[in-house]
Amino acid sequence: MKSKYRVLLSAGLSAGLSAGVLLLTAMPAAAHHSVAVNFERGEPIEIRGTVKEVHMRNPHSQYVVTVRGEDGTATDWFVEWSDRNSLVRRGVDLDLIKPGDTVTLTLWPSQRLPNVGYFVQAVLADGSVYRDCGFVQYREAVANSVKFRCEEGTRDAAPRATQ
Amino acid sequence: MNAASRICALLLASCAFTSAVHAAARADLDGVWLFYGSQVPDDPGLTPAGKEKLEQYDPLRDDADTDCKPVTFTNIMHTPSPPIEIRQRGDHVEINYEFMDVHRRVPLGGTLANAPYTVADHPHMGRSIGRYEGDELVIDTADVEAGYLDTLGLPGLPQSAQMRTEERFSATGDRLRVVVTHYDLVYYTKPMVMTYDFVRVDTEIMPWGCTLEGANYDKRLEAAEPASPNR
Numbered sequence: 552m553k554s555k556y557r558v559l560l561s562a563g564l565s566a567g568l569s570a571g572v573l574l575l576t577a578m579p580a581a582a583h584h585s586v587a588v589n590f591e592r593g594e595p596i597e598i599r600g601t602v603k604e605v606h607m608r609n610p611h612s613q614y615v616v617t618v619r620g621e622d623g624t625a626t627d628w629f630v631e632w633s634d635r636n637s638l639v640r641r642g643v644d645l646d647l648i649k650p651g652d653t654v655t656l657t658l659w660p661s662q663r664l665p666n667v668g669y670f671v672q673a674v675l676a677d678g679s680v681y682r683d684c685g686f687v688q689y690r691e692a693v694a695n696s697v698k699f700r701c702e703e704g705t706r707d708a709a710p711r712a713t714q
Numbered sequence: 715m716n717a718a719s720r721i722c723a724l725l726l727a728s729c730a731f732t733s734a735v736h737a738a739a740r741a742d743l744d745g746v747w748l749f750y751g752s753q754v755p756d757d758p759g760l761t762p763a764g765k766e767k768l769e770q771y772d773p774l775r776d777d778a779d780t781d782c783k784p785v786t787f788t789n790i791m792h793t794p795s796p797p798i799e800i801r802q803r804g805d806h807v808e809i810n811y812e813f814m815d816v817h818r819r820v821p822l823g824g825t826l827a828n829a830p831y832t833v834a835d836h837p838h839m840g841r842s843i844g845r846y847e848g849d850e851l852v853i854d855t856a857d858v859e860a861g862y863l864d865t866l867g868l869p870g871l872p873q874s875a876q877m878r879t880e881e882r883f884s885a886t887g888d889r890l891r892v893v894v895t896h897y898d899l900v901y902y903t904k905p906m907v908m909t910y911d912f913v914r915v916d917t918e919i920m921p922w923g924c925t926l927e928g929a930n931y932d933k934r935l936e937a938a939e940p941a942s943p944n945r
Contacts, residue, residue, distance in 0.1 A: 589773065608928040610779065610813070634928075636812065636920045637795035663774075686795050693748055694913045 590659040590669040599655045607645045609634045632670040643704030742885035747912035749794040764901030771870030782924035784814040792867035815922045820844040851883040874900035888914035
């Protein structure tokens with residue numbers, strides 16, 4: 552079913568993207584249910600599409616992204632992300648992705664459901680990379696009394712090295 | 715000052731000293747705490763009935779969280795991001811779990827047989843009483859709803875309605891440890907112990923406001939479009 556859509560496997564991902572994925576492999580089950588149980592965290596996939604809906608909420612945030620296949624068929628992908636409270640606490644800008652935006656998303660695909668994935672990172676229209684630094688970084692900052700700031704989750708996100 | 719006045723003064727001073735010592739012992743637990751890790755048993759010691767129940771576990775059907783219904787306190791503490799808050803009062807302890815807006819009020823003293831349901835809108839989480847042993851807060855819980863104990867840390871571990879749980883809270887500085895022992899001879903051959911560590915965090919508990927759309931969209935998607943067998 553995946554082959555119907557423009558899904559790029561990780562083998563074709565850029566070095567920059569791979570580095571981002573490596574950072575995020577340390578991310579624990581950020582949502583209420585286990586990310587490890589529900590999503591395949593080994594091989595990320597990439598989709599490119601237009602954001603249809605944005606739901607920043609608890610216990611799971613969600614983007615709905617419309618992806619067009621090579622034959623022009625439109626398919627909605629459901630992209631799960633962390634709970635809203637955690638993203639707020641980690642300083643992630645919840646308004647950085649809006650309906651109508653064109654984005655390239657890196658996802659861990661669902662183990663059971665087609666067209667469902669867990670958010671790893673987004674490349675925005677201006678080429679900047681947007682992601683959540685994750686619970687572990689936040690927790691370690693708290694434990695070490697260090698002020699936490701996740702620049703990748705804000706408008707200060709760094710431009711992507713390669714497109 | 716006559717003798718009676720002296721005795722009264724001594725009694726008052728004694729009470730004040732005792733209260734101060736007691737408050738000092740309790741004070742460490744107060745605060746907001748962020749999950750910092752857990753230790754779970756390699757082998758929880760499931761009985762044949764426990765193994766059967768575990769094998770039957772379906773996360774899309776049996777995880778009550780997907781209906782915005784908190785599973786158990788054990789499960790909540792395995793939810794890493796939302797912090798918990800402990801406030802010790804005179805005759806009870808409040809534990810506020812950000813996850814699912816669970817507000818637990820545990821009375822200090824009494825017997826478990828007469829203990830109240832401690833989360834008003836979620837009686838399935840059982841009845842509890844608390845007490846102090848030294849500087850440890852000990853909470854005993856019974857009368858939980860049969861089902862699943864854990865859907866996150868060790869997904870699918872079962873619990874029967876006969877399960878008793880003991881939670882021991884102790885703090886050292888900015889670290890909190892909660893040792894949870896589950897006694898359930900229906901599903902476990904031995905006491906099943908889980909240990910949770912937390913770090914004190916300078917934040918406030920935020921409203922959770924669980925939404926069914928946020929909690930169970932994967933379940934609804936599954937119902938709408940079953941995954942193809944070759945996926």
